Amino acid sequence: MxxxxxxxxxxxxxxxxxxxxxxxxxxxxxxxxxxxxxxxxxxxxxxxxxxxxxxxxxxxxxxxxxxxxxxxxxxxxxxxxxxxxxxxxxxxxxxxxxxxxxxxxxxxxxxxxxxxxxxxxxxxxxxxxxxxxxxxxxxxxxxxxxxxxxxxxxxxxxxxxxxxxxxxxxxxxxxxxxxxxxxxxxxxxxxxxxxxxxxxxxxxxxxxxxxxxxxxxxxxxxxxxxxxxxxxxIGSPSMNFLDATVVGGDEGPVLELSDGQTLKPSPDHRSLLSGMTGQKIVAGIRPEAVSMDGNGSTLSGIVDVVEPTGPDTMVVMNVGETPVTVRLGARDRPLVQSTLSLKIRPKAISLFDPETTLRI
The missing domain is CATH 3.40.50.300 (P-loop containing nucleotide triphosphate hydrolases)
Structure with a gap:
């Protein structure tokens, strides 16, 4: 060969x-x-x-x-x-x-x-x-x-x-x-x-x-x-993209979403974001990068669609006006129109420049 x-x-x-x-x-x-x-x-x-x-x-x-x-x-x-x-x-x-x-x-x-x-x-x-x-x-x-x-x-x-x-x-x-x-x-x-x-x-x-x-x-x-x-x-369902703004926090910069929720970036990202206060950014979250409990930032939304698939459950929830698809366990069946709160590990968040679309 x-x-x-x-x-x-x-x-x-x-x-x-x-x-x-x-x-x-x-x-x-x-x-x-x-x-x-x-x-x-x-x-x-x-x-x-x-x-x-x-x-x-x-x-x-x-x-x-x-x-x-x-x-x-x-x-x-x-x-x-x-x-x-x-x-x-x-x-x-x-x-x-x-x-x-x-x-x-x-x-x-x-x-x-x-x-x-x-x-x-x-x-x-x-x-x-x-x-x-x-x-x-x-x-x-x-x-x-x-x-x-x-x-x-x-x-x-x-x-x-x-x-x-x-x-x-x-x-x-x-x-x-x-x-x-x-x-x-x-x-x-x-x-x-x-x-x-x-x-x-x-x-x-x-x-x-x-x-x-x-x-x-x-x-x-x-x-x-x-x-x-x-x-x-890459990925099915594909990655979710959430518009955010870099704001100051007690432990360094955090990402503020359009509805006021905040996500904590990873330590590596915090150092990159330290000089970007006030700038717009896109946070990327894969559907499987969430859990019903554990450590990390809390992301809440209103459940819109629940789709049991057998091995897991796909849920579409509205975070502000942005639909977010998440992959939950087979037995996790939140009610439509209920509020769903999930945990996201900081390292599971990808950051992108909204103008160039390149990874930060």
């Missing part, structure tokens, strides 16, 4: 700039997830890595080799598409081994490679069937087998699970995770599903409007989002 480096990669279609100087480094054996909403440029970036789309600027380096001018077939990559792209008239066996056949690999070696890939993906019993006789999950496994059998330097996945139902997506996500751990492959994976990103990636690149918003490991992306877009895009 090989490492991947993107250095100042840009892409324009005429006067329209769709990618703006993307810099990414992925270690050998790493799993990079390109994450973002539709139209953010993630699939275009994947196509540039694959060689299916030329970059307007910058470099793509696979291993130690700059591949900007290398044809896709010579980049030693394998791609798994959203649509599977299987040949309907060929058996599973031939679909998996077709690339090797085109390269002139002897039949005995080819069959052995196909069998190894089929055993790994648990599709050996399907080798003589046609794609039309397979379920969606089985077809996806065959598409993955066709990529694995080539032993490429780099695997590219373009939203491979988006056509599957919810249960099958979870199963296939586990298969891809297991595959990566077994083969130690280098993978670039495109998705708009943040759960896939958080569970699969060793690195996540969050994109918006062709700009790279943040590149980090999944936990850092979740705990320390670089800006309000990343904070709101």
């Amino acid at each position: 090989s490492q991947l480096s993107l250095r100042g990669v840009r892409k324009s279609f005429g006067a329209l700039d769709v990618l703006h100087s993307i810099d990414v480094d992925l270690d050998d054996g790493g799993f990079l997830v390109l994450l973002g909403p539709s139209g953010c440029g993630k699939s275009t970036l994947l196509n540039i890595i694959a060689g299916l789309e030329p970059a307007s600027g910058g470099d793509v380096v696979i291993g130690e080799k700059r591949v900007n001018d290398v044809f896709p077939k010579d980049r030693n990559i394998a791609m798994v598409f959203q649509s599977y792209a299987l040949y309907p008239t060929m058996s599973v066996r031939r679909n998996i081994g077709f690339g090797l056949e085109m390269r002139g690999m002897p039949e005995k070696e080819r069959n052995a490679a196909v069998q190894r890939a089929a055993d790994l993906l648990q599709v050996s019993h399907l080798l003589d069937r046609k794609p039309g006789q397979l379920s969606g999950g089985q077809r996806q496994r065959v598409a993955m087998g066709r990529a694995i059998v080539r032993d490429p330097e780099l695997f590219l996945f373009d939203e491979p699970l988006s056509n599957l139902d919810a249960k099958l997506r979870v199963e296939m996500r586990t298969e891809i995770k297991r595959l990566h751990e077994r083969l130690k492959t280098t993978i670039v994976y495109v998705t708009h599903d943040q759960v896939e990103a958080m569970t699969l990636g060793t690195k996540v690149a969050v994109m918006k409007d062709g700009y790279l918003q943040q590149l980090a490991d999944p936990q850092t992306i979740y705990d320390e989002p670089a800006n309000m877009f990343v904070a709101g895009f």
